[in-house]
Amino acid sequence: MNDTPGWASPGSAPSDGQKPDASGPAEPADRPGPAQPADQPGQPAQAPQGPGPQWSKDQPPPAQWSAPSGPGGPAVPGQAPPPPPPGPGWGTQPPGGPGGYGPGGPGAPGGYGGWGNAWGGPPPAAKPGVIPLRPLGVGEILDGAVSTMRTYWRTVLGISLTVAVITEIIVVLFQGLVLDDSSTEALNDPSATLSELSRAMGDAMLNSTVVFVISLVGTVIATALLTTVTSRAVLGKSVTIGEAWRDARPQVVKLFGLICLLLLITAGIVTVGTLPGILIAAAGSTGPGVALIVLGIIGAGIVALWLMIRFSLASPALMLEKQGIKKAMSRSTKLVRGTWWRIFGIQLLATIIANVVASIIVIPFTFLAAALSGDGVTGWLNSGGSGLGWTFLIVSGIGAVIGSMITFPITAGVTVLLYIDQRIRREALDLELARAAGVQGYGPTAPGAVPGS
Template sequence: MNDTPGWASPGSAPSDGQKPDASGPAEPEDRPGPAQPADQPGQPGQTPQGPGPQWSKEQPPPAQWSAPSGPAGPGQAPPPPPPGPGWGTQPPGGYGPGGPGGYGPGNHGHPGGYGGWGSGWGGPPPAAKPGVIPLRPLGVGEILDGAVSTMRTHWRTVLGISLTVAVLTEVIVVLFQGLVLDDSSTEALDDPSATLSELSRAMGDALLNSSVIFVISLVGTVIATALLTTVTSRAVLGKSVTIGEAWRDARPQVLKLFGLICLLLLITAGIVTVGTLPGILIAAAGSTGPGVALTVLGVIGAGIVALWLMIRFSLASPALMLEKQGIKKAMSRSAKLVRGTWWRIFGIQLLATIIANVVASIIVIPFTFLAAALSGDGITGWLNTGVASLGWTFLIVSGIGSVIGSMITFPITAGVTVLLYIDQRIRREALDLELARAAGVQGYGPTAPGATPGS
């Protein structure tokens, strides 16, 4: 199976009684032969001998040879007209409907056929599209449009899942920031006269707080991705799904999905640590300049390796959810599907992330300004310090903006990842045939009459 299944145009088969390797123009049947005496009839199987008229050594080019234009003699068929350009004429024997060549409707293995040669080459038939994407290899625009179409067509389920997960996640984050976090613990970061111990303590508290918020957001992202993967896969088949059905289908794999994402994060953290640790140790030993330089190089190298691995395993999530695989098997499936197309998948994922974040920023930034204006410091104080007070007003208003932004980013990022997975399986494993059968498309795939392999 090719990576990109295509349609092969019909070839030319040799006519009956003609050798396939015959080349050059055929000699005319009325070529004069040697005269034979009347009282010496030719014997069967014997070729007449004797001198006869010879052909001239100078002949027109083979491609331009045509039969004489004079009138046909008695009992002689008129010469055939010269062939027209392209596929406009039918060869002897008829390759139209019912002809021996069999290129009429339904004779090429595709629904409807391509018609006879007399009707011209009409191109391959359009791919079946039972849902949000056509069942064939997809382009970049079709993948992005499929993600948006899923959100638009099944908006009740998609926005219901995104809104529910975003609200629950943001409520936990706001409560954690308002009840647990302490502004005084990070004030030393804005104090130029703070001591090294105060700065270290403040950085530790900020790192701990950020880590807790990240974990909370990660849990919400995992749940949203699991549910939206099911919705997108059903949307490809043109089938709708409720939130309850999506949860029942995704629930057995949620813990595995959470473990997969945590494993990928640990791998990333390990790579960054290995890359930066030598420079940090050298800087701590007293060689500040070489240590800083080595640390910067380590960060760059570790970032490149981590990015390569993240794209390599970016399709593990839909593989785990849709194939009901384990963590290790899902990672190997993703590596197999991404092999040879790393840059394409990286570009599509990057483009989708940029689009989602730009759209979310358009919504989140005005809410952030509104939250700063309603808080005690005001917009001026927020712009001067760059840090807003974690008051309840600021947290609630900015949290509303974050919820709306997450409602948009969740469906786009999850939908693009699922459609990339489906596209790669169509290119590598002809998944379009399985999807067509699952969607109930009639006369599509290997079940069509006379289907040819590779079509």
């Protein structure tokens, strides 16, 4: 099977046992034969002879006729080749060819394999859900994620809202009840001793780690549920929150383990990259040590980014294929191979769009929370964001919930659609999706398709 299943090749040979001269169209009775020269000056030329004795008995089949030109012989004036017989499944070639298969398309001038100008293009791809079942462009992937959120907004926003609210409540309670502001005030005190600064930095890192873990759990659950919703949306099928949870529940623990493993890999790479500089700085060579630390961070960041994109499709592979962690990472590596820059660009664009939209909502809520708190915006800025009161935590938490309702569906949807797009390109997943969606006449069984194409 080739990369475009269901296509039929034009100009097929006649079936076995069929004589070529019997299958062609009858020649017109008034076709002039070659004029005979006059026998004597002044006498008219003889009447044109019939086509019978002037034509060879062995002629190619009708679909193989072509205008004689170039090395094959000069064209006969006023004579054009007969048009090819219409075949099933072939339509009219639109201007430019569909999907780039017209003039200037793949293969040669004139379209795909040189047939773009004379033959009908491929039939339009089936679209049972939010995307057409064919290789996708960047805009179609982004539009598919947004269309999923818009079409199935009850389920998508219900999942995002539920996860974001529960996560933010836990974070606010932790910051308001457990987080000790007095232990971090030393960071803003110029007269603080080294021991006080060390203790304050340790407490700040511990608090940030706890908040990050709580947010990570919420992100994992939202990603697992939205992966199921997006995969059903591709088929044009809706799913409830309960159905999405029942489908995703067996894989949630594995997904959490996968994300933790990727974070540990990233931390290990950064540690290895910065450790030589730290050791040199600790030995007394501060200048070279700091320079080596900076270079180590840059190098480790590049390696970590390369690995994260390489494993970026492991999450949908784990959820949709019901794979283990190791197998899901292997599948992602296989799907990303050769298209690293494309996947990096699409995911970077989706992340920028999602965070810009979320920031438009979160930043005003943050300043509103600071204005409603005791010291106002000026006092909040002067304190460096410390001394958070309940008013500030609650109002800013509302903004964070609204922002998460936007970022969760877009980032999860783009990742799932990238996974589906890569499988369509490499494994003809569109055929399975068409069968699952109940699309009739799609793929090798479509009218005009050649078996084994």
